[in-house]
Amino acid sequence: MKKLRRKVYMTAGYNTVSLGTGRREFHPKKPRPGIEHYISEAGKGVLEKIGGPDNVDESVLGNFMAARFNKQANLPGFIPMIDEKLQWKPATSVEGACGSGGLALTYGIRSILAETADVVLTLGVEVQNTVKAIYGADILAGAGWYQKRKHGHAYFFPGQFSDRAGAYYEKYGFERARKGMARWFANAMENARLDPTAQEHHNTVSDPYALALKMKPNGTAFVDHLSVLDCSKVSDGASGIAICSEDGLERIGVDKKDAVEVIGWAQVIRDITNDPKDLTELEAIPRAAKQAMESAGVTIDQIGTIETHDCFSIAGILAVEGLGLAKKGEGADWVDAGNTARDGYMPMNTTGGLIGWGHPTGATGVHQAVTIWQQLTGKAGKAQIDIKDDRPYGMTINMGGDDVTVVAIVYKRG
Amino acid sequence: MTYEERLQNASVLGAAGKMGSGILLLTAVEMADLSLKPENKDKSFVLNAIDIDPAGLSGLMKYMREQVRKVAEKKTVWLRKAYADRDDLVENFDIIDEYIFDVLNIVRPATSMEAAYKSNLIFEAVSENRALKVKLLSGIDKNNPNKPWYFTNTSSVPINLIESEAGLDGRVLGFHFYNPPAVQRLVELITTEKTTEEAIAFAQEYAKNLRKVVVPSNDFAGFIGNGHFMRDALHGLKEAEALAAEKDIPLYEAVYIINKITQDYLVRPMGIFQLIDYVGIDVVQFILNVMNPFNPDEGLQHHLLDKMMEQGVKGGQYSSGAQKDGFLRYKGGKITGVWDIHKQHYVDLEEFKDECDEMMGALPESHVAWKSIIRNRNKDELLRQFFDDLKSSNELGAVLAVNYGKRSKEIGEKLVADKVADEIDHVNTVMLTGFYHAYGPVNNFFD
Numbered sequence: 001m002k003k004l005r006r007k008v009y010m011t012a013g014y015n016t017v018s019l020g021t022g023r024r025e026f027h028p029k030k031p032r033p034g035i036e037h038y039i040s041e042a043g044k045g046v047l048e049k050i051g052g053p054d055n056v057d058e059s060v061l062g063n064f065m066a067a068r069f070n071k072q073a074n075l076p077g078f079i080p081m082i083d084e085k086l087q088w089k090p091a092t093s094v095e096g097a098c099g100s101g102g103l104a105l106t107y108g109i110r111s112i113l114a115e116t117a118d119v120v121l122t123l124g125v126e127v128q129n130t131v132k133a134i135y136g137a138d139i140l141a142g143a144g145w146y147q148k149r150k151h152g153h154a155y156f157f158p159g160q161f162s163d164r165a166g167a168y169y170e171k172y173g174f175e176r177a178r179k180g181m182a183r184w185f186a187n188a189m190e191n192a193r194l195d196p197t198a199q200e201h202h203n204t205v206s207d208p209y210a211l212a213l214k215m216k217p218n219g220t221a222f223v224d225h226l227s228v229l230d231c232s233k234v235s236d237g238a239s240g241i242a243i244c245s246e247d248g249l250e251r252i253g254v255d256k257k258d259a260v261e262v263i264g265w266a267q268v269i270r271d272i273t274n275d276p277k278d279l280t281e282l283e284a285i286p287r288a289a290k291q292a293m294e295s296a297g298v299t300i301d302q303i304g305t306i307e308t309h310d311c312f313s314i315a316g317i318l319a320v321e322g323l324g325l326a327k328k329g330e331g332a333d334w335v336d337a338g339n340t341a342r343d344g345y346m347p348m349n350t351t352g353g354l355i356g357w358g359h360p361t362g363a364t365g366v367h368q369a370v371t372i373w374q375q376l377t378g379k380a381g382k383a384q385i386d387i388k389d390d391r392p393y394g395m396t397i398n399m400g401g402d403d404v405t406v407v408a409i410v411y412k413r414g
Numbered sequence: 415m416t417y418e419e420r421l422q423n424a425s426v427l428g429a430a431g432k433m434g435s436g437i438l439l440l441t442a443v444e445m446a447d448l449s450l451k452p453e454n455k456d457k458s459f460v461l462n463a464i465d466i467d468p469a470g471l472s473g474l475m476k477y478m479r480e481q482v483r484k485v486a487e488k489k490t491v492w493l494r495k496a497y498a499d500r501d502d503l504v505e506n507f508d509i510i511d512e513y514i515f516d517v518l519n520i521v522r523p524a525t526s527m528e529a530a531y532k533s534n535l536i537f538e539a540v541s542e543n544r545a546l547k548v549k550l551l552s553g554i555d556k557n558n559p560n561k562p563w564y565f566t567n568t569s570s571v572p573i574n575l576i577e578s579e580a581g582l583d584g585r586v587l588g589f590h591f592y593n594p595p596a597v598q599r600l601v602e603l604i605t606t607e608k609t610t611e612e613a614i615a616f617a618q619e620y621a622k623n624l625r626k627v628v629v630p631s632n633d634f635a636g637f638i639g640n641g642h643f644m645r646d647a648l649h650g651l652k653e654a655e656a657l658a659a660e661k662d663i664p665l666y667e668a669v670y671i672i673n674k675i676t677q678d679y680l681v682r683p684m685g686i687f688q689l690i691d692y693v694g695i696d697v698v699q700f701i702l703n704v705m706n707p708f709n710p711d712e713g714l715q716h717h718l719l720d721k722m723m724e725q726g727v728k729g730g731q732y733s734s735g736a737q738k739d740g741f742l743r744y745k746g747g748k749i750t751g752v753w754d755i756h757k758q759h760y761v762d763l764e765e766f767k768d769e770c771d772e773m774m775g776a777l778p779e780s781h782v783a784w785k786s787i788i789r790n791r792n793k794d795e796l797l798r799q800f801f802d803d804l805k806s807s808n809e810l811g812a813v814l815a816v817n818y819g820k821r822s823k824e825i826g827e828k829l830v831a832d833k834v835a836d837e838i839d840h841v842n843t844v845m846l847t848g849f850y851h852a853y854g855p856v857n858n859f860f861d
Contacts, residue, residue, distance in 0.1 A: 134487045138505040150504045154490040220491070 003295070004262070008112045009244045009414050010105075011259035012252075013370030013379075014045030018199040018237040018358025020129055028129070032236065035070045035127040036078060038360075042123050042238035043082030050119065050242045050252040053085035057117035057248075061093040062104030062124035063362035064400075068139045069130050079121075086121075097143030098311060099400025100124060101239070101365025102407030106267050108243035109409075118248030124363035125238035133234055140361065143401040145272050155223055158231055160402045161312040162223035167279035168314060169225065172329040180332025181313040182212035185229050185355060187341050188310070192352030194383035199235055199358035230313040230355075237360035239367040249414075259414035260373045260394070264296025267407045276403060280329075284406040285309075285397055286322035292395065292408035300324055303410070304391035305375055306346060307368035309399035310353045316340075319397065320348075347385045350375060365398035365407060372396055376413045387413075415534065417619055420563070421445050422459050425530035426537045427550060429463035429523075430470030432731065433567050434539035436595025438463050438474070438521065439481050440624050441537065446517040447623075450496040459520045462529040471523040481596065482517045486510040531557045537589070539567040542700040544579075547571065552580035563613050565589035570636045570704040574606040584608035589617055590637060591626075592848040593693070600848035601626040602637050627847045634834045635708040638844045640701050641834050642855060643689070644714060645825045647698060650676060650686035651716045653818065661773070666752040666761050669741055671770050672814070673749075678777065679804065679815035680822075681784045681797065683850045688749065691740030694730035695722050718755065725758055775809025788852050797852065801859040819860035826856040 016038055019026055026032075039061065047053055059079045066072045080087035094103040101124030108120035128136055134154065141149050141156035153159025169177050186209035192200035205211050208229075215227040222228060244252065249259060268291065270284040277283065285308075293299060300323055308323075310316035317331040325346060326334035334340075340348040351357045351371045354364060372394035374380040376387060387394075394411045424441060428434040438461065445459040465471050486493060490506050493513055497503045503512050522529065527550065530536055536554060540546055551564055564586040566576060573588045580586070588604030601621050605614055621628045631637040636644055650672050658668035673685030690698055699719050706714040722728070722741070729740025737744045743751035743760040751760035780800040787793050801819070804812040826841040835841045842854025853859070 132487060134490050134506050134510070138507050141505070146504075150501065154494050154506055222491075 006113055007246050008109050008262040009249055009259040010241050010369055010373055011254045012046045012049035012242040013373045014042055014240045015197045015367055015370055016041045016238045017197045018235045018360060020199050020233050020235045022199045024202050035066055035125060038125050038127060038238035039078050040082050042240035046121055046240040046242055047083060053083040055119050055252045056121045057119050058090035059121040060104045060107045062100035062365060063093055064095060064097050064100045064126055065139050065142060069128050096405035097400030098361045098364060099398050099405035099407055100362040102398030105365055105369055106407055109262055109265060112243055112245045118245040119252060120243040122243050123240045124366035126360035126362040127236040128234050129236050136234055153223055158223045158226055161314055162225040164279045165314040166225040171280050177332045180317050180335040181230055182209050183336045184313040184316045185212040188352050188356030191342055191350050192356030195351040198352045198356055199233060200352055200356045232311050232354035232359035235358035235360040237358055237363050239363045239370050241366055241369050256414035258377055260376050260411040261414045262409055263412050264292045264410040266291030270404050272404050282318045282322040282403045284403045285319055288406040288408035289323055289397055292410050296410035298393050298410060302391055303393045303395050304387045305350060305394050306348045307371050307396045308348055309397055310349060310355055311359060342385050350385050351383050368396040368398055372411050418448055418454060420534050420616060422457060423533045424535040425462040425464055425533040427464050428540035430465035430467050430474045431539055433591060433595060435474050435477055437537050437539055437591060439478060439596055442517050442520050443485055444623055445520050460522060461520050463521050463523045464529050466525055468525055478518060482514045486513045527554055530554045534560050534562050536562050537565045542570060544571045547576055548579040567591055569640050570701045572633050572635050573604050574633055577606050584610045587613055587617060598848055599627045600844060601628050602631045602639055603628050604631050604633050604637055606633055629840050629843050632834050635705040638829055638835045638841055639848050641829050642825050644702055646822055647686055647690055648716055649821050651718050666754045667766050667770050670752050671774060675814045675818055679811055680819060681782060681852050683784050687741040691729035691742055694728060695719060695740050696728045699723060721755055727753055774811030778803035784852055816860050822855040
């Protein structure tokens with residue numbers, strides 16, 4: 001991709017709580033806020049930091065399956081509910097399964113680059129606790145090809161990634177792989193506990209690594225090669241961020257040091273009707289990350305922190321290998337050695353990622369951008385990591401489906 | 415006749431009742447699962463849900479729909495395989511809905527006994543009334559040419575009496591589920607001298623498929639479960655009266671204290687008065703009336719139960735499953751008051767609870783709650799520590815608890831001495847799996 005023709009910034013990130021099992025305030029049988037609440041809370045959270053709705057040129061909302069989880073479509077219509085002054089301005093929604101949030105970010109970036117807007121209110125939302133997990137599995141299966149649903153697992157996506165994990169165990173060894181996956185889970189818990197909005201913020205397991213190692217996959221109750229601790233949970237939540245031009249930043253009165261600059265990005269797509277060529281490898285994620293880094297003119301060793309799409313722990317391990325951080329088959333060892341921990345060589349998913357912070361599917365891509373914005377601008381609170389001067393960049397990788405719709409973005413402090 | 419053939423036409427008598435509905439659910443699910451096997455696809459399965467109460471049957475079908483959905487949601491992985499050849503069923507939504515239909519489609523609600531005239535297997539779960547049971551079973555048997563088997567859910571009536579009085583000659587056995595049948599893992603199996611080997615083998619296979627724990631009980635009124643529970647309950651009633659007299663406190667305070675002793679101090683899921691209410695004071699009364707004539711020396715009755723019945727306070731449950739008030743008053747599952755049998759109203763717990771708790775003395779620090787210990791691997795060790803501390807305490811609560819624990823053990827040992835149970839282990843298994851106790855009554859914790 002060519003160098004960006006105009007500077008693009010992100011600022012004013014906001015996360016609602018990721019609500020679901022694990023949060024103390026979550027009661028499956030009690031009424032909960034609906035999708036309207038989450039859109040409104042995240043939207044207002046951003047507006048408050050950017051001087052109000054008058055400063056917004058247009059809005060975009062990432063969402064995966066409100067049409068089924070909430071029986072609701074035409075989501076742009078909810079934008080003016082955040083603030084009536086957003087009425088009569090442009091708003092749209094985008095969908096690319098769990099990559100919807102990432103697509104919303106690229107939509108905002110494109111609007112800035114196209115010079116049709118200077119401030120884009122960018123949101124992602126999903127409210128999934130409206131149905132039990134066994135039915136939610138059907139809805140989320142929409143991220144795969146429906147023609148393959150019949151022969152898929154009851155828990156379709158855990159089934160897909162269980163197949164990947166099984167292939168990985170067979171090729172590289174079960175024990176090694178499980179250790180890496182257990183470490184991935186433990187890192188997620190450790191990080192999530194530091195973020196008050198994280199779904200696992202209240203997690204108190206004394207030794208999550210030992211717990212995850214002990215819990216063996218059981219195919220009769222769940223899937224063959226993953227335990228529930230290898231999976232992100234069912235979440236309700238929304239995130240928001242403002243995407244701005246330089247003029248836009250000036251208009252909203254935010255200093256560049258309180259923003260991150262998007263210095264490279266890429267979006268790639270893999271044919272949903274094709275099975276992965278090799279279950280032990282990701283294709284779309286490495287391509288997207290490579291293109292994003294090339295467009296930014298940075299290399300992986302200059303990046304200080306990454307938010308990657310760990311819908312399942314095995315996806316985290318495969319991403320580590322796909323990014324070239326570890327050789328093929330050694331990603332699990334690399335993770336187990338602590339390299340992705342918050343004080344490791346490459347801190348990843350520093351507010352818990354999808355397994356720890358939560359995975360409100362359509363919101364996740366935006367949440368990742370918010371985390372990078374927090375970390376690079378020193379706003380991550382207790383979850384703050386040390387960003388070194390020689391590796392000042394951050395990257396987000398958001399994936400829809402099984403390595404199908406992928407967005408990668410490289411950021412630096414503004 | 416094979417297992418499958420036997421289950422192709424079955425009936426449940428008293429299907430709308432609490433026990434009957436559970437038996438219906440488990441059996442309908444078992445039959446549907448059989449029907450889904452490839453070799454059974456062309457066979458029909460019929461389960462008659464017979465009850466005299468039409469409103470009850472209508473509520474039953476709603477109960478079934480909800481419960482089968484829960485069953486299906488838990489075994490969707492298996493169901494997807496069972497329906498693999500159905501191209502029209504793609505999502506879990508589709509498959510679960512189809513399974514619910516397939517289970518309900520097996521069930522035929524009926525208010526007339528004639529529905530059972532073609533069955534090969536008949537579950538009896540009508541009220542605990544020997545004459546009624548005999549009348550229904552003999553009536554069906556005269557009109558049913560299949561020589562069906564009868565599985566009675568009686569919790570107290572000796573099976574050999576039903577057998578001889580209804581003329582069933584080896585075709586009846588006691589298959590006693592615990593309340594609620596869908597949850598409690600225990601089944602007491604009671605056979606007579608004449609019960610056929612085939613019927614026993616079928617009962618074992620059926621229980622295994624339902625994932626039940628089978629404990630054999632000999633054919634004495636009350637069997638093992640009620641043999642223990644009824645005597646334990648009578649002990650609780652006597653203890654409460656004695657305590658009230660000794661300490662010169664109102665009876666309702668003593669009821670509160672004994673209930674607390676049997677729950678918190680003995681680490682049981684419910685106190686004894688709550689359990690009486692849960693089963694129903696009327697049902698307890700029925701069962702005692704059945705058992706009493708067979709145990710003339712023991713005097714298995716209590717005037718407080720008679721009084722409660724006279725005053726119309728019966729406990730039991732609403733059709734929603736919520737607890738009705740009995741000895742205790744409940745709100746949202748919590749105990750809020752105790753019945754004053756003299757003034758005939760409930761006294762708020764708040765008015766006397768603190769005073770009673772003080773009288774009982776503090777629980778030792780080693781106290782463990784039933785809920786936290788039931789699945790704990792170090793259960794026995796923790797219980798021993800707590801019970802040892804109780805034994806070395808002179809507080810009223812500790813003394814009452816230790817005596818109660820000893821009495822509970824005596825009852826268990828007597829069941830073996832009287833040959834109701836073949837071995838101690840059977841008594842303990844019944845209390846562990848049918849009553850969800852954390853430990854068996856026959857132990858050395860209180861010696």
